[in-house]
Amino acid sequence: MIELLQISRGGSGGVTGAKILAEAAMYEGLDSQAIPKYGAERRGAKVEAYVRFDSSPIRIHSPVYNPTHAMVLDSSLIKALEIDKVSKDGIIMINSSHIPDFLKGTNRKVAYVDATSISKELGLVVSGFTLTNVTMLGCFAKATGIIKMENIEKAIEKTLGAKIAPKNIEAARRAYEQTKVETA
Amino acid sequence: MAEEVVMLTGNHSVSEAVKRVKPDVIAAYPITPQTAIIEYLSRVVDSGELDSHFIRVESEHSALAAVAGASWAGARTFTATSSQGLLYMGEWVFWTGYARLPVVMAVVNRCLAPGWSIWVDLQDSMAFRDAGWIQIYNKNNQEVFDTTIQSYKIAESKDIALPVMPCLDGFVLSHTSSKVILSDPEEVYNFVGDYSDPIIEIDTGKPFAYGSIVMPDKYNKDRKDLMEAMERAKAKIKAVNKEFSETFGRSYGNGLIEKYGDDDADLTIVGIGTLADETQQAIDMLTSEGLKVNSVRVRTFRPFPTEDIIDIAKKNHKLLVIDRSVSFGHEGHLQMEIESVLKRNNIDTPVIGKVMGLGGEDVPYTRIAKAARENL
Numbered sequence: 025m026i027e028l029l030q031i032s033r034g035g036s037g038g039v040t041g042a043k044i045l046a047e048a049a050m051y052e053g054l055d056s057q058a059i060p061k062y063g064a065e066r067r068g069a070k071v072e073a074y075v076r077f078d079s080s081p082i083r084i085h086s087p088v089y090n091p092t093h094a095m096v097l098d099s100s101l102i103k104a105l106e107i108d109k110v111s112k113d114g115i116i117m118i119n120s121s122h123i124p125d126f127l128k129g130t131n132r133k134v135a136y137v138d139a140t141s142i143s144k145e146l147g148l149v150v151s152g153f154t155l156t157n158v159t160m161l162g163c164f165a166k167a168t169g170i171i172k173m174e175n176i177e178k179a180i181e182k183t184l185g186a187k188i189a190p191k192n193i194e195a196a197r198r199a200y201e202q203t204k205v206e207t208a
Numbered sequence: 209m210a211e212e213v214v215m216l217t218g219n220h221s222v223s224e225a226v227k228r229v230k231p232d233v234i235a236a237y238p239i240t241p242q243t244a245i246i247e248y249l250s251r252v253v254d255s256g257e258l259d260s261h262f263i264r265v266e267s268e269h270s271a272l273a274a275v276a277g278a279s280w281a282g283a284r285t286f287t288a289t290s291s292q293g294l295l296y297m298g299e300w301v302f303w304t305g306y307a308r309l310p311v312v313m314a315v316v317n318r319c320l321a322p323g324w325s326i327w328v329d330l331q332d333s334m335a336f337r338d339a340g341w342i343q344i345y346n347k348n349n350q351e352v353f354d355t356t357i358q359s360y361k362i363a364e365s366k367d368i369a370l371p372v373m374p375c376l377d378g379f380v381l382s383h384t385s386s387k388v389i390l391s392d393p394e395e396v397y398n399f400v401g402d403y404s405d406p407i408i409e410i411d412t413g414k415p416f417a418y419g420s421i422v423m424p425d426k427y428n429k430d431r432k433d434l435m436e437a438m439e440r441a442k443a444k445i446k447a448v449n450k451e452f453s454e455t456f457g458r459s460y461g462n463g464l465i466e467k468y469g470d471d472d473a474d475l476t477i478v479g480i481g482t483l484a485d486e487t488q489q490a491i492d493m494l495t496s497e498g499l500k501v502n503s504v505r506v507r508t509f510r511p512f513p514t515e516d517i518i519d520i521a522k523k524n525h526k527l528l529v530i531d532r533s534v535s536f537g538h539e540g541h542l543q544m545e546i547e548s549v550l551k552r553n554n555i556d557t558p559v560i561g562k563v564m565g566l567g568g569e570d571v572p573y574t575r576i577a578k579a580a581r582e583n584l
Contacts, residue, residue, distance in 0.1 A: 043215060046385055046386070047214075047215040047385075050213070050215055050387050055386075055387060056215070056386065056387065057384055057385065057386045058215070058384065058385040058386075059383075060383055060384075062241075062379055062383060082386070083347075083348075083486060083488050083489045083573075084486060084489055084573060085377075085380045085381075085482040085485065085486055086486070086570050086571070086572040086573075087570060089572075179215075
């Protein structure tokens with residue numbers, strides 16, 4: 025079983041991104057779950073979502089406590105990540121042009137890409153929020169290799185529809201190309 | 209349109225099932241975490257994709273009153289609610305059950321206030337276990353879809369004529385997306401059949417008084433009939449589960465309960481809802497440690513699977529019952545029923561009760577496994 029913790033800000037599409045990822049996993053032939061953590065979330069506040077992937081049917085319904093991988097959609101939230109809870113073999117994926125100081129010296133495998141710039145270039149901005157949820161799925165595909173880009177693209181297309189999917193698919197592709205993976 | 213495989217929340221799994229069954233009348237009032245069910249249905253009614261009357265009402269009390277009235281008029285009906293909304297419906301919940309109206313109402317389980325909370329426990333639907341409704345509790349979104357379909361087939365059988373509550377855990381199922389096979393709409397509709405020959409149909413040409421005063425002898429006969437219909441419902445639920453399996457290739461235990469693990473064990477963990485699914489994960493863990501444990505998921509709380517519980521208690525050495533609801537001043541609801549079944553049948557298998565997961569408290573399988581180890 026592979027478990028992902030995703031940290032984002034309310035309004036940036038994190039819940040939708042998690043669902044698209046779970047759907048892409050389904051096309052990959054895996055069983056999957058996308059769990060949004062609900063509470064008193066507001067726009068701009070930190071929100072968590074979890075995605076599980078497994079080759080056999082998933083019977084666990086709990087939130088994820090010890091994720092295999094973590095993905096942070098807003099680099100200002102990196103300090104909210106409890107690194108010790110993430111598997112030592114896992115990858116920390118972050119929307120950033122560089123490895124944040126917070127991660128330096130942790131000896132963790134870090135995948136980073138400037139998803140905000142990619143999303144802005146493609147006009148993925150809604151009500152002042154730059155949407156990096158879908159863009160970062162390209163980073164996930166590149167860094168983990170769990171899900172092929174074609175399945176991520178299929179899930180984006182299915183969820184977002186023919187009108188807005190193309191820009192999002194392009195964003196995910198650019199993130200895939202530009203993602204760098206290094207040990208911090 | 210053929211079968212589709214999609215990522216779906218529990219809420220939308222209910223909606224997709226209802227869309228295929230095509231109720232004549234839908235009335236509902238929004239409440240978290242159920243809202244998305246009716247949002248979706250109002251959208252497909254508005255777009256013309258579903259040809260139903262959608263009645264906008266000012267409260268849950270009116271929502272159930274409206275569908276009960278429509279059911280009396282011979283319509284196939286649907287509503288959904290949660291928590292405080294279900295409580296507010298209370299009068300009509302009993303009325304619908306006692307009138308034997310084949311209404312289907314999805315209940316997204318959410319705990320009751322105060323303290324104000326939106327998360328899961330089963331206190332809301334359990335408070336209505338005596339209202340004459342069949343209650344079916346689900347373990348995942350696929351079962352939510354399948355049970356909603358089955359609910360119509362059970363409710364609308366002339367020999368049953370009882371309302372059905374498919375119940376799903378709030379957020380844990382209602383808002384979590386997972387893989388769901390959406391069966392072909394036509395096949396689903398054919399499985400349930402149309403409702404052109406209703407159980408009861410108000411005929412304005414033949415005026416008749418409904419719900420008027422009755423003398424105690426007639427009243428007692430009606431309640432006895434209800435009890436017998438519940439008893440017959442056990443065989444019906446099993447048969448529908450079997451027929452569903454033959455048609456769609458999916459089934460849930462024998463319809464009333466789902467067993468997991470070897471038949472003979474030192475400890476059997478009995479649960480309900482998603483906690484019972486999580487329990488299966490615990491069973492795998494404990495079995496790998498060399499422990500002799502198995503589990504039972506109670507799928508229908510009403511009618512209660514008395515015969516199955518007798519059978520399980522006789523074969524196993526000890527029962528650990530995990531409840532997600534409680535009767536204050538006594539104990540957990542499942543435990544209560546199981547102890548009464550055992551006592552009535554002179555079975556002395558020990559029963560240990562644990563109440564867990566109230567107010568959305570998370571119960572990971574490791575905690576269930578720990579409780580099992582402590583009681584082995």
